[in-house]
Amino acid sequence: MAPVLPLVLPLQPRIRLAQGLWLLSWLLALAGGVILLCSGHLLVQLRHLGTFLAPSCQFPVLPQAALAAGAVALGTGLVGVGASRASLNAALYPPWRGVLGPLLVAGTAGGGGLLVVALGLALALPGSLDEALEEGLVTALAHYKDTEVPGHCQAKRLVDELQLRYHCCGRHGYKDWFGVQWVSSRYLDPGDRDVADRIQSNVEGLYLTDGVPFSCCNPHSPRPCLQNRLSDSYAHPLFDPRQPNQNLWTQGCHEVLLEHLQDLAGTLGSMLAVTFLLQALVLLGLRYLQTALEGLGGVIDAGGETQGYLFPSGLKDMLKTAWLQGGVACRPAPEEAPPAEAPPKEDLSEA
């Protein structure tokens, strides 16, 4: 039964491995912490922007998965730090002997699995943002006037604050406001001829104007904000054609939000990729260290050569052993308890 990917480890390379592993583990813990911060930030952002994403959007799953993956990466890093420190000190190592095997399994299966899932989500989910934002913004703009309808009364405030903070207007431009009734009917004078005309000229009976809310105004404009009668070029004399874009914000909120969220998801994705790499290296290093020290019988200071390996035997042999072990366990009253190395081998065959 030849071990898989064996590596001969005399004392000096073992010490080097432990030291390098210590450094990598701290880096992994740091990366895990950064992921926790990034996904926390994204979650907070999504809490504010949640109204502008369609309810069916799955995007909020990404920061939640990343949060879990980051926590596991942090834990793995700290375990690596402790184990690599202990492997250099004969007095500290014995308590780690029994624990390291199951921890490695948990780290590979749990941590690796979570990281792969989070990475996959980071690659797949931003694509669905476009439609979700479109739907969410259409709904938000349509409910802008419903300041007295329960369930939608916050829409006006949220849209205004969105446009003020992100410096955008409408979905793709300020003209989106021309197609939506954004003035509540409660404040429309039914006796006013202009109001009645506008409502009658419209198929759906909406009061549409060529005006925008105040939150579209651009403070950089040299003149006080022009909000009304925007499509009538004669309505505002002295309108300077050299500065047509300074009066209102030119960007649409859809583009601004899409770019903002995709940037955050992209940062998170790259951090997850780096952490995945670091975690793989740390787990590999820990496995080699563990098997090398097992070869010495757990006595650290012995200067002898020993072999570290990934798996004690090839995959086919391991499956055969596991099958036989399982068969022995199922038979009534087994005589001996299975040896200590067998359960880690069986577990690793699942990974």
Add this chain to the structure above:
Amino acid sequence: MALLKVKFDQKKRVKLAQGLWLMNWFSVLAGIIIFSLGLFLKIELRKRSDVMNNSESHFVPNSLIGMGVLSCVFNSLAGKICYDALDPAKYARWKPWLKPYLAICVLFNIILFLVALCCFLLRGSLENTLGQGLKNGMKYYRDTDTPGRCFMKKTIDMLQIEFKCCGNNGFRDWFEIQWISNRYLDFSSKEVKDRIKSNVDGRYLVDGVPFSCCNPSSPRPCIQYQITNNSAHYSYDHQTEELNLWVRGCRAALLSYYSSLMNSMGVVTLLIWLFEVTITIGLRYLQTSLDGVSNPEESESDSEGWLLEKSVPETWKAFLESVKKLGKGNQVEAEGADAGQAPEAG
């Protein structure tokens, strides 16, 4: 009779020195915190110096920055001293410097306390500069073509949006100044001509406010113009309408922001001051207990540490005596020289 005498054996001394070493390094961190607090306050004040007439006092952030740097320096020095204190040979090097160093530490602590007090007390001057600066800012709101003032409109608009305020004391301040530039007024219009004629100074005053005064929480689209004219808008009463515009004045808003900032900085500085006082007391005990070890060979022996060798009134008397002696010594030396050399004693 010494003040607050404590017995120290070798182990206790070692523990004291180690504890002090650790506390000094935490204190270096605290000094960095004070430095960054001062830097943050300085940046915040400079960010809004446009509405403060560029005449705001930077005394508080500058002193915080200075104290932060001094704290880092003193505490790292003290850490080095505590580290060397356990080795009699190294400690002998520091011995003559410790008394003046402790005196400097006490002085530093007093100044730190005064700086912390200043954080709480200096908001009055800020109120005046803010009032003046905002008044001028609103006056120059329309001067978007005048070089040197063209940014004022943007500054005031962003200020009102960010701090959720309107005008100096309230939105009516905008009724008293012309905030629409002449360049965008149509002088052929009868309405414009009437308004300008009706005003003594020939200014175009409206009962309207800029868009940045609008409150997004209002249920109706923002009413910016003809605010006091109820009949101009359907179902509108300007006396009872509260949500349409921001009601707070920007002076009060900015003042409360800076006050809370300086108050929290004052609290943090006071806490750090308490920490520093503890460190100084610990250092004094370490110094006196190590001096009490009379024979450097017997570094294992017990010794006593105290704050003051004699009680407070006796120490004060001895201090005055030594100052007088210093003065007399100078007089004796200066006897042969110029008689105009006055003694140092107060």
